Amino acid sequence: KVTAGLLYPRESETREVRSLDGMWKFARSETDKPSQGLREKWYLKDLEKSINITQMPVPSSYNDIVEDEKVRDHVGTVWYERKFFVPQSWKSQRVFVRFGSVHYEAYVWINGNLAVRHEFGHLPFEAEISEHLNYAKENRITVLCDNVLLQTTIPQGKVIEQDSDSGKEIVQQYSFDFFNYAGIHRSVHLYTVPQLFIKEVILNPQVTEERHGLVNYKIILSDNNVNASDYKIRVVILNKENENVAEAVADDDFTGQVLVHNAELWWPYLMNIKPGYLYTIEVHLVNEQHDVDIDVYRMKFGIRSLKWNNSSFLINDKPIYFRGFGRHEDSDIRGKGLDFALLTKDFNLLKWIGANAYRTSHYPYSEESMQFADEHGIMIIDECPSVDTENYSQKLLENHKYSIEQLIHRDINHPSVVMWSIANEPRTQQVNADQYFAEVARYTRFLDPTRPVTAAIAVNSKQDQAAQYLDIISFNRYNAWYQNTGRLDMVTSYVMNEARTWHEKHNKPVLMSEYGSDTVEGLHILPAYVWSEEFQSQQFSKHFKAFDQLRNEGFFIGEFVWNFADFKTAQTYTRVGGNKKGVFTRNRQPKAAAHLLRKRYYELASEL
Ligand code: GCB
Incomplete structure (x- = not known):
């Protein structure tokens, strides 16, 4: 347990x-x-x-x-x-x-x-x-x-036995497109x-009408049965310069509110000259009688408001347009191992290219990366480890909910987390998908009503049964790649039609959570041909055209390239040393499309 x-x-x-x-x-x-x-x-x-x-x-x-x-x-x-x-x-x-x-x-x-x-x-x-x-x-x-991944684990997989030259081999199969490191x-x-200690700090910072920060907090101690009159909780709020800007003593149930006057708000990257502004909350557990600190815990947090309606998503009352990526925790040699050099490089690249967001496709990323996102003003669509969900069973549902519970428990205090993604490309046309996702979405909202719920859907809107339960609809589509391969003349209108259809059906904000094409760095073919750098750039441009039109229609809130960098997958003949849809190589060097994307993301940012 x-x-x-x-x-x-x-x-x-x-x-x-x-x-x-x-x-x-x-x-x-x-x-x-x-x-x-x-x-x-x-x-x-x-x-x-x-x-x-x-x-x-x-x-x-x-x-x-x-x-x-x-x-x-x-x-x-x-x-x-x-x-x-x-x-x-x-x-x-x-x-x-x-x-x-x-x-x-x-x-x-x-x-x-x-x-x-x-x-x-x-x-x-x-x-x-x-x-x-x-x-x-x-x-x-x-x-x-x-x-081992089974039909009831999150994500799902299957273990089979196969005959090989050296006898029976146990083999792991999975349909998701990244290596099962x-x-x-x-x-x-x-x-x-200490023996009695601060076990949890749960924050819900809000922005008042006068633009002050109202930090609601709840502290949970390691022992629920302590006599509240023997102990008190004192909280101190420090600004970036480490100056004390507010402090308070909690109520007997160890909850309370503390007001930060004229708070410096948390803004996304390139939306403010101080994006990602963080305060520190210092929590003191004090022995009343002796007035000494029994335990002290410090944590950074941001003050910002989140709102959404049927056509837009707002931070601090300003409508947001996401300039983002789907990503992976992946690199040569270390696979999914945490590496601070890589993490720092990736954030430098995100800022170089002018992105303001990414989705933690297709699982929770490291806590350290969430701290980086807080600091740099990178908005996170925080995805649970459910990918290609199918064969809906009660056991799967329980595990899925439990993975979301652990995710929210871990990430609830991060200002960078602006949305929960409850699944990637679930098979939402299958029997029982309807009740299943009704329950997963309900449970997510129950755990955290302060953030909208999404899922990256690839089933078309006629067959899908899950979008009705989401607050924001994200869709993945590979026009001119998996659909109508090579047909760059079949991108722009297809993207527009699909986005409009989702909005018309559900009357909710829509974003494109994946688009892209595999690209081998250094492969040049003109006229543009699949797998070449020319193709990736032109396919992006066709998407940009669609996005620009959609933005004028008022419900389209963001674009997320698939993928930030090339990454390893299971062995298959459609993958050359892994998935090559990165804008950067696996070694984090730019392909031609990176420069194009950089131009666009900076132009979009300058319109704000
Ligand atoms: C998708 C998946 C992603 C894959 C991508 C691809 O739709 O969500 O995990 O890597 O397509 O490149 O096939």
């Missing part, structure tokens, strides 16, 4: 944080014995004594690190292990272990004791391990990571908190 309280681990005068990133030991169960590690209880002994032992960096996907296709294409469990010390001084504290993400399912043991089990890649989890630790001594952490993808931390 996941412990609630996924505050990002930060040190303070009352908290210590230690990274467990670095080199870990790594072993694979033999493919024909998927449960070997569990059966042989590898968590009770040093992995050294097991088979296939090697070194593996954390964070990283394991797939592309080893020169062995058996590791790249491994199906089932792998094991990670490392040793660490904790000081004696931690004994008076409570100690947690926290994973940014492990794909797909994880079990964690501390010195042979099961500490936590977690399902869903891309989402953090943690567990208190105080009682399992050896203080002032060496400790062992063992992680089982299972990458696995491993400990994000950082691992140990952190300490």
Whole structure:
């Protein structure tokens, strides 16, 4: 069971944080014995004594690190292990272990004791391990990571058995178009908190009519049964210069409001000279009697309003037009592993090209990337890990809702998150899609009524049964690529017609969440021909024409190129070393279309 309280681990005068990133030991169960590690209880002994032992960096996907296709294409469990010390001084504290993400399912043991089990890649989890630790001594952490996707996991997949030259092979099949990278993808931390500590900080900042910031907050402590008269919560709001601009003491239920006069609002990139303005909230848990801080936690947040109606989407009462991308967490060697160099480069490129948004296609991205988006004023359509959803069952629905619950729990305080995407290209024409999405959308709104709900839909509007439950309709379409391949004369009117049809049917704002074409960098063919740089640029231009007309019609709110950069996929004859629809190569160098897009995005920004 996941412990609630996924505050990002930060040190303070009352908290210590230690990274467990670095080199870990790594072993694979033999493919024909998927449960070997569990059966042989590898968590009770040093992995050294097991088979296939090697070194593996954390964070990283394991797939592309080893020169062995058996590791790249491994199906089932792998094991990670490392040793660490904790000081004696931690004994008076409570100690947690926290994973940014492990794909797909994880079990964690501390010195042979099961500490936590977690399902869903891309989402953090943690567990208190105080009682399992050896203080002032060496400790062992063992992680089982299972990458198997089934019809009831999010996303879905299928495992089949096939005959091969070396006998029966277990093979993972999936229909989604990105490589099923696995491993400990994000950082691992140990952190300490006092015995009674701040477990959750939930913010709902609003903008008043006089343009002040009204920050509603709710603090949850680790123990619900404390006597409120013994403790108080004091909150302090600091501006970017670290000056105290407001403070308050919470009510007895640890909720309250604090007013920030003439607040500096959070604006998207290129909409204000200070885009992405962030304040810090400093939460103090104070012992009333002694007037001392028991726990202190600091977090950045933004003040902005979000509104939407049947034709537009507004931030701070200004209509927004999204200049965006679909993306992936993907790069050479490390796969989906968190990498600050890559993250920084990607944000620099987003700003270079003048984008103001991206969708976290097709799963939650790292918490660190969400912090970057907050800081840079990049708006996020935050997508849960449901992609190509089909074969609707009760179990699938429960898992889908649970993945959204974990996502919202993690991301609710980010000003950059402006919309929830509950699925990518679900098969919404299938039986039961109607009730299924009615429930997923209802649940998402119940968890967070302050943001609109969307999904990227590719089924045509006649057959689709989900859009009726969304606030904003996003559609994916590959005119002149999958449809009418090569026909650049069949783009502009098709895009306009489809966008209009969605709006006419549902009377909601519409955006195009994917369009594009595979492009091999350096391939030049004139007249434009599929896979060439000329083709990608011209196909974009035909879309721009449609978008410009649609913008005048008042309901069309954004364009998202597929994709920011080239990325790895499963092996198939339609993919040359992966999906090549990037505007940047996998190595983050621009294709010709990047320059065209840059010109457009800056022109669009200057119209504001
Ligand atoms: C889509 C999917 C995306 C694929 C893309 C493509 O519709 O949403 O995951 O990568 O098409 O390039 O085929």
